[in-house]
Amino acid sequence: xxxxxxxxxxxxxxxxxxxxxxxxxxxxxxxxxxxxxxxxxxxxxxxxxxxxxxxxxxxxxxxxxxxxxxxxxxxxxxxxxxxxxx
Amino acid sequence: xxxxxxxxxxxxxxxxxxxxxxxxxxxxxxxxxxxxxxxxxxxxxxxxxxxxxxxxxxxxxxxxxxxxxxxxxxxxxxxxxxxxxxxxxxxxxxxxxxxxxxxxxxxxxxxxxxxxxxxxxxxxxxxxxx
Numbered sequence: 001x002x003x004x005x006x007x008x009x010x011x012x013x014x015x016x017x018x019x020x021x022x023x024x025x026x027x028x029x030x031x032x033x034x035x036x037x038x039x040x041x042x043x044x045x046x047x048x049x050x051x052x053x054x055x056x057x058x059x060x061x062x063x064x065x066x067x068x069x070x071x072x073x074x075x076x077x078x079x080x081x082x083x084x085x086x
Numbered sequence: 087x088x089x090x091x092x093x094x095x096x097x098x099x100x101x102x103x104x105x106x107x108x109x110x111x112x113x114x115x116x117x118x119x120x121x122x123x124x125x126x127x128x129x130x131x132x133x134x135x136x137x138x139x140x141x142x143x144x145x146x147x148x149x150x151x152x153x154x155x156x157x158x159x160x161x162x163x164x165x166x167x168x169x170x171x172x173x174x175x176x177x178x179x180x181x182x183x184x185x186x187x188x189x190x191x192x193x194x195x196x197x198x199x200x201x202x203x204x205x206x207x208x209x210x211x212x213x214x215x216x
Contacts, residue, residue, distance in 0.1 A: 010104065010105060013104075013105065013108060014104045014105075014108065014138075017104070017107075017108040017111065017138040018138060018139065020138075021111075021137050021138050021139050022136060022137065023134045023136065023137035023139070023140065024137065024139050050139050050143075053143050054142065054143070057143070057145050059101070059145050059147065061103055062103070062142060062145055065104060065142065069139075
């Protein structure tokens with residue numbers, strides 16, 4: 001139980017870490033400015049690029065983190081999409 | 087601008103995975119200097135020490151030598167603090183309760199080593215919006 005809790009907390013910590021990643025945010029901003037992408041498209045493009053990099057890694061633990069990257073991508077893109085409709 | 091670098095060896099048995107990477111990034115972000123972490127060898131890679139995504143791509147497994155490089159006014163302090171992180175904390179088991187439950191910054195300040203508030207604070211640090 002405690003172990004499970006720790007694992008779940010670790011996953012969410014990593015999600016927060018992704019959201020705080022300034023260089024990631026900067027790449028999204030650049031994608032919007034240079035390619036005139038919508039925010040949700042930019043988030044998906046940049047995050048998927050990282051997800052692809054993660055998948056390539058031979059280290060299994062890291063290639064499994066792709067799921068986390070996809071989770072965050074989906075949530076942020078969905079939020080951006082909702083915000084755009086308002 | 088001072089430019090400081092130091093080589094360290096990753097000693098954690100799990101390498102520089104998500105949690106140690108985040109701990110490193112949290113610490114790097116406390117400094118104004120630009121922080122780079124460079125891996126040589128067959129797959130050379132230069133990661134922004136303030137980016138958790140890039141630090142994970144670095145995939146530093148146990149025994150890997152990394153160069154920590156900082157450029158800026160507090161470069162010296164940044165490099166010595168970050169290198170110390172490898173000597174002290176990242177060597178600990180990733181599942182170690184102590185550092186799971188607190189931020190790297192608190193660790194480095196040396197406060198509350200025995201984790202009195204461990205765990206309880208964490209719920210509040212999540213964005214709660216759904």
